Amino acid sequence: SDELTQPPSVSVSPGQTARITCSGDTLPKKYAYWYQQKSGQAPVLVIYEDSKRPSGIPERFSGSSSGTMATLTISGAQVEDEADYYCYSTDSSGNHRMFGGGTKLTVL
Amino acid sequence: QVQLQESGPGLVKPSETLSLTCTVSGGSISHFYWSWIRQPPGRGLEWIGYIHYSGSTNYNPSLKSRFTISVDTSKNQFSLKLSSVTAADTAVYYCAKDFRVAGSSDNWFDPWGQGILVTVSS
Numbered sequence: 001s002d003e004l005t006q007p008p009s010v011s012v013s014p015g016q017t018a019r020i021t022c023s024g025d026t027l028p029k030k031y032a033y034w035y036q037q038k039s040g041q042a043p044v045l046v047i048y049e050d051s052k053r054p055s056g057i058p059e060r061f062s063g064s065s066s067g068t069m070a071t072l073t074i075s076g077a078q079v080e081d082e083a084d085y086y087c088y089s090t091d092s093s094g095n096h097r098m099f100g101g102g103t104k105l106t107v108l
Numbered sequence: 109q110v111q112l113q114e115s116g117p118g119l120v121k122p123s124e125t126l127s128l129t130c131t132v133s134g135g136s137i138s139h140f141y142w143s144w145i146r147q148p149p150g151r152g153l154e155w156i157g158y159i160h161y162s163g164s165t166n167y168n169p170s171l172k173s174r175f176t177i178s179v180d181t182s183k184n185q186f187s188l189k190l191s192s193v194t195a196a197d198t199a200v201y202y203c204a205k206d207f208r209v210a211g212s213s214d215n216w217f218d219p220w221g222q223g224i225l226v227t228v229s230s
Contacts (some may be wrong), residue, residue, distance in 0.1 A: 030214060031214045032137050033216045035153075035217075041221050041222075042202060042220040042221065043153065043217075043220055044220075045216060045217070045218045048216050048218075049214070054218070078210075086152065086153055087219070088153075088216065089214075090213065090214060090215065094213030094214070095166055095213075096155070096166070096168060096169060097143070097154065097155040097158075097168070098216070099152060099153040099154065099155065100152075101152050102152045102153070
């Protein structure tokens with residue numbers, strides 16, 4: 001079935017590299033997108049089309065995709081990067097949208 | 109820069125119809141797609157459906173067909189109705205621009221409204 005799977009949580013110390021994965025059978029053919037959601041706030045796009053960074057997003061955020069797995073990398077994670085991160089893509093038909101279950105990133 | 113703002117009641121009784129409106133400012137609603145997404149408390153994001161400014165719609169097949177999305181281009185607004193609500197429909201409801209590249213079936217949501225918490229309770 002078309003779905004995206006993320007680890008529930010990732011924890012790193014400040015300055016370390018955080019990697020959040022997203023696996024799904026449609027990812028070889030569909031782009032992955034990544035959203036950051038801080039507590040009580042709306043999601044914010046941090047990566048689009050697998051690896052592109054919107055303006056205003058720090059360079060420490062990067063994305064990659066290979067086969068059935070997409071990865072969000074935060075190089076030199078900072079305390080302010082603590083948030084829930086959701087991957088997103090479309091299903092194989094391209095008509096329906098699906099989010100991963102979300103990953104809680106702890107930086108401490 | 110386009111901004112979106114959800115509006116509607118924060119409390120709805122079970123079995124009633126939930127009605128929300130998203131007002132788009134800083135740009136025209138025309139020529140684009142627009143989506144609704146919800147997030148139950150403490151849980152993940154769930155796409156509900158989208159509407160094109162022309163009125164064509166598409167809904168999440170995983171959800172029961174209780175949702176209706178409509179658009180009013182004269183007011184630069186689009187709306188969501190959910191009938192026969194239950195406690196399971198309690199969530200923060202977000203509206204978002206459904207951004208697409210011409211000729212591509214891929215899309216992303218950007219920007220989002222701030223969200224509105226709707227609680228279903230008697």
